[in-house]
Amino acid sequence: RKEVEQDPGPFNVPEGATVAFNCTYSNSASQSFFWYRQDCRKEPKLLMSVYSSGNEDGRFTAQLNRASQYISLLIRDSKLSDSATYLCVVNPGRGNQFYFGTGTSLTVIP
Amino acid sequence: DGGITQSPKYLFRKEGQNVTLSCEQNLNHDAMYWYRQDPGQGLRLIYYSQIVNDFQKGDIAEGYSVSREKKESFPLTVTSAQKNPTAFYLCASTGHNDYEQYFGPGTRLTVT
Numbered sequence: 001r002k003e004v005e006q007d008p009g010p011f012n013v014p015e016g017a018t019v020a021f022n023c024t025y026s027n028s029a030s031q032s033f034f035w036y037r038q039d040c041r042k043e044p045k046l047l048m049s050v051y052s053s054g055n056e057d058g059r060f061t062a063q064l065n066r067a068s069q070y071i072s073l074l075i076r077d078s079k080l081s082d083s084a085t086y087l088c089v090v091n092p093g094r095g096n097q098f099y100f101g102t103g104t105s106l107t108v109i110p
Numbered sequence: 111d112g113g114i115t116q117s118p119k120y121l122f123r124k125e126g127q128n129v130t131l132s133c134e135q136n137l138n139h140d141a142m143y144w145y146r147q148d149p150g151q152g153l154r155l156i157y158y159s160q161i162v163n164d165f166q167k168g169d170i171a172e173g174y175s176v177s178r179e180k181k182e183s184f185p186l187t188v189t190s191a192q193k194n195p196t197a198f199y200l201c202a203s204t205g206h207n208d209y210e211q212y213f214g215p216g217t218r219l220t221v222t
Contacts, residue, residue: 008150032209043200043213044153087152091209097168098143098211102152 001026006088006101014109017078021104023088024070032091033064035073037084038103044087047073078108113137114214116201121219123195131186131217133201141204142184143211146170146197153200159184188219195221 006023013019025033033050048055050062050071061074071090075082088101114135123129135142141160145153155168159178173192178184188195201214 034210041198041218043216045213046210049210089211097155097158100145100153 003027003099004088004090004101006104008102008104010105010107012107012109013078015078015080017108018074018076019078019106020075021073021086021088021106022070023072023101024068025088025090025099026069027090027092028066028069029092030069030090031093033062033071034089034091035060035062035071036087036089036100038087039084047086075106078106080108080110083107114201114203114212116199116214116217118217119215121217123219123221125221126190127221128190129188129195129219129221131188131199131201131219133184133186133214134182135184135201135203135212135214136182137203137205137212138181139203139205139212140181142178143202143204144168144174144176144184144186145200145202147200147216148197156186156199188221195219 004025035047036044037047038044048057048062050064054063059076063072085103085105087103090099117132143158144156147153154170156174157176159165162181175187199217202211
């Protein structure tokens with residue numbers, strides 16, 4: 001079983017739509033969770049960390065469900081500039097390697 | 111400006127040649143990582159290093175070698191033993207009090 005699993009998509013949504021991505025992880029002891037954004041042929045960049053209480057940054061909301069071992073990312077009022085691949089990342093704990101999902105591709109259509 | 115640099119951005123080599131990819135960081139980070147990304151796929155860990163003079167194999171270390179003689183530097187050598195070396199190579203680092211990974215801009219290696 002993979003450490004982190006994501007639906008690869010693609011998700012094609014119109015501007016202004018709300019879209020949600022989920023990601024599941026296999027190690028119940030995992031401590032840190034992140035969403036990264038990767039543009040075509042570029043390096044991944046941190047979008048947001050995911051906290052147990054959930055967190056919001058503008059149009060983006062991230063949530064963690066430890067009981068079901070999944071994290072989610074919600075994007076409201078999608079913009080053309082949101083088109084990218086979104087990577088789910090999990091770290092079991094300090095000194096351990098990071099585990100990346102394969103990414104979910106989002107295209108926002110005018 | 112603090113950050114991670116990788117050079118070169120694009121690299122072309124003939125099959126059978128070893129090639130070394132550079133990764134330098136001035137963030138004073140302890141941990142450094144090398145990943146490989148193939149088209150339409152996620153990042154796969156090649157090697158990582160938590161401290162100077164120490165490193166561990168990741169999931170796909172075969173055909174690669176690394177060194178960590180300085181905190182700032184973590185070069186990756188792609189040897190001729192690597193069967194499919196053409197890929198996008200990403201270097202990352204993490205600070206001691208930080209869980210976030212910071213990435214360099216990547217090196218796109220093409221071997222023909």
